[in-house]
Amino acid sequence: MVPDAVARPTSPAEVAEVMREAAAARTPVTPAGAQTSTTAASITDRGVLLSLAGMSRLVDVDRARRTVRAEAGALLGDVKRAAAAEGMLLAPDPTSEDWSTVGGAVACNASGARSLRYGATRPHVVALSLVTARGETMELRRPGLEKNTAGYAFAQDPVDWFVGSEGTLGVVTEVELGLLPLPGRVTGLAFPFRREADALAFVVAARASRVLRPRCLEFFDERALAIARDAGGDAAWAAGAAALVYAEDCDDAPGADDDPPLDEWLALAERHGAVADDVRVYDDDAAIREARRVRHAVPATMNERGALRRAHGGRKVSTDWAVPYARLAEALAEARSAADRHGVEQAVTYGHAGNGHPHQNFIAHDAAELERIEHVVGETLTAVIALGGTVAAEHGVGKLKRRWLPLQLGPVQLGAMRALKRELDPDGILAPGNVFS
Numbered sequence: 001m002v003p004d005a006v007a008r009p010t011s012p013a014e015v016a017e018v019m020r021e022a023a024a025a026r027t028p029v030t031p032a033g034a035q036t037s038t039t040a041a042s043i044t045d046r047g048v049l050l051s052l053a054g055m056s057r058l059v060d061v062d063r064a065r066r067t068v069r070a071e072a073g074a075l076l077g078d079v080k081r082a083a084a085a086e087g088m089l090l091a092p093d094p095t096s097e098d099w100s101t102v103g104g105a106v107a108c109n110a111s112g113a114r115s116l117r118y119g120a121t122r123p124h125v126v127a128l129s130l131v132t133a134r135g136e137t138m139e140l141r142r143p144g145l146e147k148n149t150a151g152y153a154f155a156q157d158p159v160d161w162f163v164g165s166e167g168t169l170g171v172v173t174e175v176e177l178g179l180l181p182l183p184g185r186v187t188g189l190a191f192p193f194r195r196e197a198d199a200l201a202f203v204v205a206a207r208a209s210r211v212l213r214p215r216c217l218e219f220f221d222e223r224a225l226a227i228a229r230d231a232g233g234d235a236a237w238a239a240g241a242a243a244l245v246y247a248e249d250c251d252d253a254p255g256a257d258d259d260p261p262l263d264e265w266l267a268l269a270e271r272h273g274a275v276a277d278d279v280r281v282y283d284d285d286a287a288i289r290e291a292r293r294v295r296h297a298v299p300a301t302m303n304e305r306g307a308l309r310r311a312h313g314g315r316k317v318s319t320d321w322a323v324p325y326a327r328l329a330e331a332l333a334e335a336r337s338a339a340d341r342h343g344v345e346q347a348v349t350y351g352h353a354g355n356g357h358p359h360q361n362f363i364a365h366d367a368a369e370l371e372r373i374e375h376v377v378g379e380t381l382t383a384v385i386a387l388g389g390t391v392a393a394e395h396g397v398g399k400l401k402r403r404w405l406p407l408q409l410g411p412v413q414l415g416a417m418r419a420l421k422r423e424l425d426p427d428g429i430l431a432p433g434n435v436f437s
């Protein structure tokens with residue numbers, strides 16, 4: 001997809017000028033950060049691509065107020081490191097944090113493994129500077145009220161309109177994010193299981209525990225585990241395992257150096273049939289970084305496999321659905337029987353089981369298989385919604401997944417979204433094709 005023009009403003013005033021000109025000529029404008037969206041949200045073949053890459057300044061880290069301000073094009077990883085240098089944690093942790101922007105994180109409400117403890121980007125957004133579709137600048141700050149009965153809930157805090165709006169409601173030029181103290185102690189633990197059902201039951205039990213303090217509970221099915229073993233250079237590890245759960249136990253108290261509750265973790269794992277001899281403990285930063293690298297090798301490997309099929313009309317198809325975490329085993333059973341029904345090779349399944357949010361990666365070898373996989377995804381999403389789930393839990397819907405929205409949102413909800421869009425962008429020039437068709 002190639003736009004008609006690219007604008008690279010270096011200040012909010014220049015963004016406003018681009019938007020005023022676009023509004024006058026009714027030219028579509030698609031904001032873009034680092035363009036890592038997996039849903040085609042930041043690419044377009046219509047009008048202007050508005051790149052925020054030239055606005056990447058870190059404005060300040062305020063230790064007293066525990067906030068960081070940065071221009072929208074700053075890389076999330078850089079902003080996190082600046083906060084960490086001051087002893088504070090910027091919590092959102094998408095896998096792509098080193099190559100994606102804070103504006104993109106806000107626009108997609110990005111999340112990651114540790115969102116189990118800290119939530120997605122939304123709760124960390126304190127204030128936003130924006131430029132509207134008409135080219136007006138706007139400063140929004142969360143009200144900070146503890147009680148409020150004035151008007152409908154959705155109108156009480158407009159910051160929330162823009163978080164997750166995928167470029168369709170306004171252009172974010174600057175972001176103020178809340179910071180937490182850096183955790184005192186983090187311990188990584190990997191638990192292999194012979195049966196996948198046991199691994200998933202273990203995740204549910206770990207969430208229910210009053211002693212354990214997981215900040216992430218990540219799941220690998222047998223196929224994902226095989227990729228992770230390769231990436232870790234350790235083909236023999238947990239050879240008989242059909243699934244793995246990676247947890248990080250963490251004490252958020254600054255400076256905490258208490259011992260992790262290892263006995264409790266091991267007892268729970270053994271009660272759920274974990275392969276006790278193959279349990280691994282990662283107890284320093286370097287070891288935890290290595291565990292994270294191995295986890296990230298799964299999507300990276302699947303991207304490579306998908307890219308190899310492009311010449312044949314195939315590609316990787318990645319799902320992003322979630323269900324209430326206790327229903328994940330049911331949802332995966334539905335997904336797998338849909339794949340069997342359509343004669344599709346089972347997906348590599350991994351990810352945020354603690355949030356009921358796996359990623360399923362299929363490889364379509366050619367165009368015919370791609371079509372069959374789309375049927376599998378459609379049937380899975382219908383089952384997911386019946387289980388109380390969502391069609392998109394992390395990457396937004398952009399252009400590629402917007403057709404699934406009506407499975408989840410009824411006409412009144414979609415109508416309310418359209419009304420807000422019309423109010424803020426009456427000519428529909430912002431990010432056309434994202435969210436709405």
Ligand SMILES: Cc1cc2nc3c(=O)[nH]c(=O)nc-3n(C[C@H](O)[C@H](O)[C@H](O)COP(=O)(O)OP(=O)(O)OC[C@H]3O[C@@H](n4cnc5c(N)ncnc54)[C@H](O)[C@@H]3O)c2cc1C
Nearest residue numbers: 033034035036037041094095101103104107111166167172
């Ligand atoms: C390998 C890989 C791993 C990933 N892992 C994760 C993950 O773990 N968790 C996760 O949540 N996502 C993940 N993603 C998806 C993506 O990286 C995130 O959604 C990221 O936050 C997008 O940031 P970006 O700067 O690349 O935004 P872009 O891709 O440039 O834009 C994404 C959307 O945001 C809008 N937008 C961007 N900047 C602005 C702005 N300043 N104002 C208004 N709208 C704007 C765009 O119009 C578009 O709709 C991954 C992607 C890849 C390729």
